[in-house]
Amino acid sequence: xxxxxxxxxxxxxxNSIKNLVxxxxxxxxxWLTTIIVIRIAGYTMSGEFSLVISFTNLFGFLSQYSIRxxxxxxxxxxxxxxxxxxxxxxxxxxxxxxxxxxxxxxGYDHNVIFSCFIYxxxxxxxxxxxxxxxxxxxxxxxxxxxxxxxxxxIIPLIGxxxxxxxxQNLFQALCIMSLLYIAIIIFFDIKKTRFFFIQGVxxxxxxxxxxxxxxxMLASLIFPFMLFLTRHSVEKVYGSTELGYYSAFTMVIVVFxxxxxxxxxxxxxxxxxxxxxxxxxxxVRIIITTLGIIFFVALIAILLARIIGNFxxxxxxGVEILGYMYLLFPVIxxxxxxxxxxxxxxxxxxxxxxxxxxxxxLMGALLLSAIVMPVTKSxxxxxxxxxxxxxxxxxxxxxGVIIFKIxxxxxxxxxxxx
Numbered sequence: 001x002x003x004x005x006x007x008x009x010x011x012x013x014x015n016s017i018k019n020l021v022x023x024x025x026x027x028x029x030x031w032l033t034t035i036i037v038i039r040i041a042g043y044t045m046s047g048e049f050s051l052v053i054s055f056t057n058l059f060g061f062l063s064q065y066s067i068r069x070x071x072x073x074x075x076x077x078x079x080x081x082x083x084x085x086x087x088x089x090x091x092x093x094x095x096x097x098x099x100x101x102x103x104x105x106x107g108y109d110h111n112v113i114f115s116c117f118i119y120x121x122x123x124x125x126x127x128x129x130x131x132x133x134x135x136x137x138x139x140x141x142x143x144x145x146x147x148x149x150x151x152x153x154i155i156p157l158i159g160x161x162x163x164x165x166x167x168q169n170l171f172q173a174l175c176i177m178s179l180l181y182i183a184i185i186i187f188f189d190i191k192k193t194r195f196f197f198i199q200g201v202x203x204x205x206x207x208x209x210x211x212x213x214x215x216x217m218l219a220s221l222i223f224p225f226m227l228f229l230t231r232h233s234v235e236k237v238y239g240s241t242e243l244g245y246y247s248a249f250t251m252v253i254v255v256f257x258x259x260x261x262x263x264x265x266x267x268x269x270x271x272x273x274x275x276x277x278x279x280x281x282x283x284v285r286i287i288i289t290t291l292g293i294i295f296f297v298a299l300i301a302i303l304l305a306r307i308i309g310n311f312x313x314x315x316x317x318g319v320e321i322l323g324y325m326y327l328l329f330p331v332i333x334x335x336x337x338x339x340x341x342x343x344x345x346x347x348x349x350x351x352x353x354x355x356x357x358x359x360x361x362l363m364g365a366l367l368l369s370a371i372v373m374p375v376t377k378s379x380x381x382x383x384x385x386x387x388x389x390x391x392x393x394x395x396x397x398x399x400g401v402i403i404f405k406i407x408x409x410x411x412x413x414x415x416x417x418x
Contacts, residue, residue, distance in 0.1 A: 018142035022149030029153030031251055033177075035316055036161050037170070043244030043320075045170060050247040051235060052115045052170075054228035055106060056099070060123030061224055063088075063095035066216030067209065068134045069349050072268045079209055081135070082202040087209045088131055089201060091217075092124055114171045122178040125185060132189040144192050151188060156180040215354035219345065222361040223338070226368050226391065227253070230384050233376040246381050248317050249327045256335035257342060260294075264346040271350035280410045283347075287403075290343055298336040305332055330385045337392040344399035356402045364395040 034053075038046045067087055071079075099120055103113060129152065136145045156177040164173035227250065235243040267286065274282045309328050313321050348357040368391040375383040 015140070015142045018146045019137075022146035025146075026149040026153035027254070029157040031254065032157055033160055034247065034251060036157075036164065038244065038248065038317060040161075040164050041168060041170070043241050046244035046247060047235065047240030047242070048112050048115070049170060050231055050243055051108060051112055051240075052119050052174075054224070054231045055103075055108075056116055056119045056123050057224040058221060058228060059095045059099040059102075059120060060126060061220050062098065062217065063092040063124055063127040064130060064217075064220070065091040065210070066213050066220045067091070068130055069216055069268055070209070070213045071134055072137065079205060080199070080202065082199045083205045083209060084131070085199075085201045086203045087206040087213075088127065090203075090206060090210065092127060095124070096120070111170065115174055118171060118174045118178055122174065122181060125178065125181050129181075129185055129189055132185070132193045135193045141192070148184070148188055148192075151184045152181055155184060212354070215358040216349065219354075219358045219361045222365045223257070223342075226365055226388065229368060229372055230376075230388055233372050234381060234384060237373075237376050238381075242381075245321065245324050246327070246384070248313075248321060249324065249331045249385075252328075252331050253335045253338060256339050260339045260342045264343055267346055268350050271347060272352075275351045275410075278410055280407055283410075284407065287347065291340070294336065294339050294343065298332070298339075301332055301335075302329070305329060324381070327381055327385060330382060330389065334385055334389045334392065337389055337396060341392050341395050341399065344396060344403060347403055348399065351403075351406055353402065353406065357399070360395045360398040360402070363398060364391040367391045367394055 034046065034049060037049050065087070067084060071084055099116075103116060106113070106116075108116070129148070133145055133148060136142070136148070159180045160173045160177040163176040164170065167173065231243060231247065231250070234246045267290075271283060271286060274286075305328050310322060310325055313325065313328070345357050345361075348354070368387060372384060372387055375387045379386070
């Protein structure tokens with residue numbers, strides 16, 4: 001039995017590493033695009049690119065509708081692959097419709113609006129890609145996941161960089177990046193998962209999927225909405241150039257959350273299975289171990305920021321960024337809080353407490369929405385970052401109470417069954 005448990009742990013550790021490597025490469029390449037824009041075209045275009053990303057991400061997450069997390073936690077195979085395909089088609093259509101309705105009211109100039117159009121196409125392709133990766137994960141093809149992520153990170157990055165360098169045009173660079181991404185989907189992802197797409201599309205039953213995913217979808221929209229809200233507030237109060245500097249630091253938040261997603265996504269089916277079997281002790285060990293790793297990584301990040309933060313940021317972004325280094329430590333704190341919040345959210349998803357997760361996210365988002373603009377005006381970029389952290393603390397406290405109650409009730413139920 002002990003040997004079996006060791007092999008079981010090694011299997012999931014190996015899968016987590018492969019998933020982590022692939023996702024880190026992919027999102028590291030996306031992060032590099034923001035740095036490349038600064039280096040090639042300057043902080044004003046960087047601020048515009050930040051707006052494009054923040055705005056379209058809202059609709060990109062809507063097209064995904066958190067169906068992947070739900071499908072991974074569907075341990076009983078309640079729904080068929082063709083029903084999930086139908087659900088994705090509906091959500092993508094809804095995302096496109098709302099995007100077209102919202103864009104004219106954004107107040108952005110023509111360059112940003114055209115870039116939003118092409119980046120929305122990129123986000124829809126990303127949704128399709130994540131759907132294909134879901135089946136790779138269900139089939140334990142984590143090596144294919146790592147390869148897919150790597151290809152879609154490196155090749156579009158190269159195309160984006162070369163095009164931006166020679167044209168100095170963000171729209172054209174995004175077009176090249178999107179076309180290369182589509183090519184990789186066609187020649188790699190579909191080839192690896194074509195069996196599931198051959199089964200076709202079924203609309204019947206998709207309403208149930210969408211209803212059950214609705215809390216997950218709203219919750220998944222809230223973080224990009226909160227990030228968009230902070231960036232939007234900075235742009236409205238201080239302008240695109242100042243937003244370019246601020247976005248250079250908020251990239252740290254995105255990096256932390258990306259690495260967290262890579263690991264936590266693998267934990268969803270594991271925690272879900274242990275919750276169904278009422279294995280409270282195993283769940284507690286997972287929670288304690290994960291929180292320990294998060295705080296260990298956070299400590300290293302803080303130490304590195306103190307020792308080489310100025311050198312790294314000036315090397316990457318230029319000496320102009322040194323006037324904003326007071327933001328680094330608060331941003332790292334925000335990133336740590338976000339990582340803890342996302343882990344607790346993962347636990348609630350696995351335990352099928354989607355409504356509770358949504359309520360917590362809404363509490364934090366409402367607090368941020370109410371006071372981010374006046375705080376940005378009165379306390380500057382530091383105030384924007386601090387109110388983001390306070391909003392995350394509200395969510396974490398609420399999630400912690402809910403998880404404690406769930407585990408307590410699980411323990412009580414187990415005792416009564418003895």
